Amino acid sequence: MSDTTRKGNTMATEHLLEVHDLQVEFGGEDGPVPVLRGVSWHVDRGETLAILGESGSGKSMTAQVIMGILEAPPARIGGGSVRWNGRDLLGLPEAARREVRGQGIGMVFQDSLSALNPVLRVGPQIGETLRTRLGLSRGEARDRTVELMRQVRIPDAEQRYRQYPHQFSGGMRQRAVIAMALALSPDVLIADEPTTALDATVQVQILRLLQTLQGESGMGLVLITHDFGAAASIADRVAVMYAGRVVETGMVRDIFRRPAHPYTKALLDAVPRADRRAGQLAALPGQPPVLGKETSGCPFRFRCPLAETVCEEREPVLSEHAQGRWSACHLGKDVIAGVLTAHS
Amino acid sequence: MCSPPILEVTDVTRHYASGRRWPLGSASRVHAVDKVSFTLGERETLGLVGESGCGKSTLGRMLVALDRPTSGTIRYRGEDIHRLSRAGLKALRRKIQIVLQDPYTSLDPRMTVGDIVAEPLAVHGEGTPAERRNRTRELFELIGLNPDHVNRYPHEFSGGQRQRIGIARALALGPEIVVCDEPVSALDVSVQAQVLNLLADLQEQLNLSYVFIAHDLTVVRQISHRVAVMYLGKVIEVGPEGVVYGQPRHPYTQALLSSAPPTDPDMAREQEVIMLNGDPPSPAEPPSGCRFRTRCWKAEEVCAVHEPALVEGAASGHLTACHFAPAASVQVDG
Ligand SMILES: Nc1ncnc2c1ncn2[C@@H]1O[C@H](COP(=O)(O)OP(=O)(O)OP(=O)(O)O)[C@@H](O)[C@H]1O
Ligand SMILES: Nc1ncnc2c1ncn2[C@@H]1O[C@H](COP(=O)(O)OP(=O)(O)O)[C@@H](O)[C@H]1O
Ligand code: SF4
Ligand code: SF4
Ligand SMILES: [Mg+2]
Ligand SMILES: [Mg+2]
Numbered sequence: 001m002s003d004t005t006r007k008g009n010t011m012a013t014e015h016l017l018e019v020h021d022l023q024v025e026f027g028g029e030d031g032p033v034p035v036l037r038g039v040s041w042h043v044d045r046g047e048t049l050a051i052l053g054e055s056g057s058g059k060s061m062t063a064q065v066i067m068g069i070l071e072a073p074p075a076r077i078g079g080g081s082v083r084w085n086g087r088d089l090l091g092l093p094e095a096a097r098r099e100v101r102g103q104g105i106g107m108v109f110q111d112s113l114s115a116l117n118p119v120l121r122v123g124p125q126i127g128e129t130l131r132t133r134l135g136l137s138r139g140e141a142r143d144r145t146v147e148l149m150r151q152v153r154i155p156d157a158e159q160r161y162r163q164y165p166h167q168f169s170g171g172m173r174q175r176a177v178i179a180m181a182l183a184l185s186p187d188v189l190i191a192d193e194p195t196t197a198l199d200a201t202v203q204v205q206i207l208r209l210l211q212t213l214q215g216e217s218g219m220g221l222v223l224i225t226h227d228f229g230a231a232a233s234i235a236d237r238v239a240v241m242y243a244g245r246v247v248e249t250g251m252v253r254d255i256f257r258r259p260a261h262p263y264t265k266a267l268l269d270a271v272p273r274a275d276r277r278a279g280q281l282a283a284l285p286g287q288p289p290v291l292g293k294e295t296s297g298c299p300f301r302f303r304c305p306l307a308e309t310v311c312e313e314r315e316p317v318l319s320e321h322a323q324g325r326w327s328a329c330h331l332g333k334d335v336i337a338g339v340l341t342a343h344s
Numbered sequence: 345m346c347s348p349p350i351l352e353v354t355d356v357t358r359h360y361a362s363g364r365r366w367p368l369g370s371a372s373r374v375h376a377v378d379k380v381s382f383t384l385g386e387r388e389t390l391g392l393v394g395e396s397g398c399g400k401s402t403l404g405r406m407l408v409a410l411d412r413p414t415s416g417t418i419r420y421r422g423e424d425i426h427r428l429s430r431a432g433l434k435a436l437r438r439k440i441q442i443v444l445q446d447p448y449t450s451l452d453p454r455m456t457v458g459d460i461v462a463e464p465l466a467v468h469g470e471g472t473p474a475e476r477r478n479r480t481r482e483l484f485e486l487i488g489l490n491p492d493h494v495n496r497y498p499h500e501f502s503g504g505q506r507q508r509i510g511i512a513r514a515l516a517l518g519p520e521i522v523v524c525d526e527p528v529s530a531l532d533v534s535v536q537a538q539v540l541n542l543l544a545d546l547q548e549q550l551n552l553s554y555v556f557i558a559h560d561l562t563v564v565r566q567i568s569h570r571v572a573v574m575y576l577g578k579v580i581e582v583g584p585e586g587v588v589y590g591q592p593r594h595p596y597t598q599a600l601l602s603s604a605p606p607t608d609p610d611m612a613r614e615q616e617v618i619m620l621n622g623d624p625p626s627p628a629e630p631p632s633g634c635r636f637r638t639r640c641w642k643a644e645e646v647c648a649v650h651e652p653a654l655v656e657g658a659a660s661g662h663l664t665a666c667h668f669a670p671a672a673s674v675q676v677d678g
Pocket of ligand 6: 402526
């Protein structure tokens with residue numbers, strides 16, 4: 001990957017990976033159902049971006065568009081762009097996309113168990129892309145694979161190379177899947193809930209591993225997660241999604257201490273804690289939205305304690321309410337100022 | 345809790361002939377639950393926490409007599425629930441109910457939600473159909489669903505709503521004990537908080553006792569009065585919520601707690617994480633002696649030979665199964 005030259009300060013700098021105003025819809029019986037309604041975020045080299053948000057908010061969908069694996073139809077990309085090292089990926093022919101997949105951007109999927117073929121030995125599965133994509137010989141691919149397996153801290157890599165997936169524990173399988181995603185040395189790794197299926201003590205191991213790998217290679221890491229603690233431990237920046245949009249983005253410390261969107265605030269308040277027991281949790285009323293229902297105004301207004309008339313009239317756009325504090329809320333400034341914190 | 349326990353679990357063991365998940369070791373016996381003892385008081389919530397496969401669901405099923413222990417006893421108000429007559433068992437079902445994890449598969453998709461909730465009433469011949477309909481509407485109100493929706497089907501409800509329907513069904517017969525097996529694990533955080541609050545409210549209103557099973561430590565702390573930590577089929581530490589979380593004595597509990605990062609970024613980064621080696625071993629081949637020894641950083645020779653007993657430490661009601669548990673409790677910040 002050629003190092004893209006950074007442009008001067010006169011122009012917006014080129015990000016390692018940038019998603020801009022991405023729109024995706026599905027053809028439904030009653031017309032198209034929008035699932036991504038203008039998603040924008042970016043990640044830079046050596047940086048970790050955590051994407052948070054409830055089920056169905058569009059986190060995985062965004063990743064599928066970036067990887068070029070969205071099934072279309074039924075899905076349709078309605079607009080927006082994905083730029084990687086300055087190249088617009090959505091306009092590229094499939095052959096060029098395939099090149100970027102793996103070598104430019106690696107991905108660990110939400111359902112990683114299905115990423116391994118149960119009847120094939122683990123090592124050769126990891127090494128396969130080395131042979132097909134880089135043209136390495138069998139022996140070269142084997143050596144490189146064992147090295148990769150060591151890199152993701154799989155003990156006894158040589159023996160493990162010859163074992164089948166069922167001989168691996170959940171945590172070890174996840175390490176193998178990460179090794180597979182890193183095989184072609186991508187400069188961005190997207191990890192979609194890489195630890196959700198794992199036990200707590202193993203989750204930490206995998207999170208730390210991702211953090212270490214990122215530190216070693218300087219790649220950009222996009223961590224899609226439901227876990228606020230995980231985001232708090234390793235993210236530099238955060239993007240919070242709601243109903244197919246990013247509703248807040250910024251530095252992790254800013255957002256987790258003083259959110260700029262009532263939804264972020266509500267989620268943070270709803271997380272139970274290990275260090276003390278709350279009387280009642282501050283539960284957000286209502287349900288996450290059902291996409292495709294035509295609504296006006298702010299999609300969060302049905303659950304929002306601050307909703308006002310303006311929230312019915314206009315849908316707020318992601319805007320900067322204070323230095324580096326972006327949120328899609330008409331009252332973003334008040335939220336940052338803590339108008340919402342009184343009751344907690 | 346000072347009143348006599350409503351539920352008394354003594355040395356309950358459940359072995360399965362062969363491991364479902366380990367087809368290779370066909371002759372092995374899965375020690376799903378091994379000599380587990382605890383009590384549950386009236387209006388008390390006992391949290392059962394542990395990693396997947398440690399035996400929580402197996403234990404939960406035995407508590408509601410859906411499965412039999414290989415050995416050991418479970419007494420409800422003094423009576424061994426696995427020695428009941430048919431009639432006795434039927435009466436027991438009114439008193440002990442279970443709510444299952446998956447709100448997507450635990451409800452019959454072909455039944456209306458009203459019928460799902462009313463089914464236990466019908467099975468037990470409770471009231472006339474009209475009375476049952478009324479009771480169902482009451483239950484819907486109790487758990488915060490619109491009673492006009494009784495004729496809808498499960499797929500028309502969200503995950504959180506389906507979990508409420510499962511809870512309503514469990515409450516239909518007016519039980520005293522509800523075993524909740526991972527009732528919020530499949531839910532998003534905002535909805536999870538609603539359901540946890542609902543369960544706490546219902547406990548107050550209906551004087552319920554809960555056995556609350558989950559793998560998420562923070563969720564368990566939020567709802568429980570006492571907590572039992574399980575590892576590979578064993579309870580390795582049990583005690584009042586504040587003590588187990590504040591002064592954990594078992595190395596595994598300490599590791600588990602250290603791996604739940606707080607949501608404050610600086611605190612999360614400063615938290616000292618105890619990294620365990622590898623994953624939990626298979627319950628088909630539990631290690632000799634202390635089952636935790638293969639991942640324990642404090643393990644010594646004795647740990648491979650002698651199994652540590654669950655014994656009380658300095659604080660009353662706080663039991664730990666470790667040869668090297670500190671005599672005094674270790675204070676963890678907070
Ligand atoms: N084939 C499809 N047809 C219609 N809608 C779809 C289809 N696939 C996904 N969707 C919808 O797109 C939205 C975004 O889905 P996505 O998988 O990105 O959610 P997510 O944020 O990753 O959620 P989770 O946290 O549950 O993984 C959801 O509302 C989902 O129901
Ligand atoms: N019917 C069964 N037959 C054989 N093994 C079982 C059966 N049910 C559970 N097990 C095994 O018993 C152990 C405990 O399982 P379970 O109680 O479901 O754990 P948990 O609920 O804590 O995740 C696991 O190893 C599981 O595979
Ligand atoms: S725009 Fe209005 S309804 Fe939407 S989050 Fe802000 S205050 Fe709430
Ligand atoms: S008995 Fe030994 S192996 Fe088991 S927890 Fe205690 S120190 Fe660790
Ligand atoms: Mg997803
Ligand atoms: Mg279970």
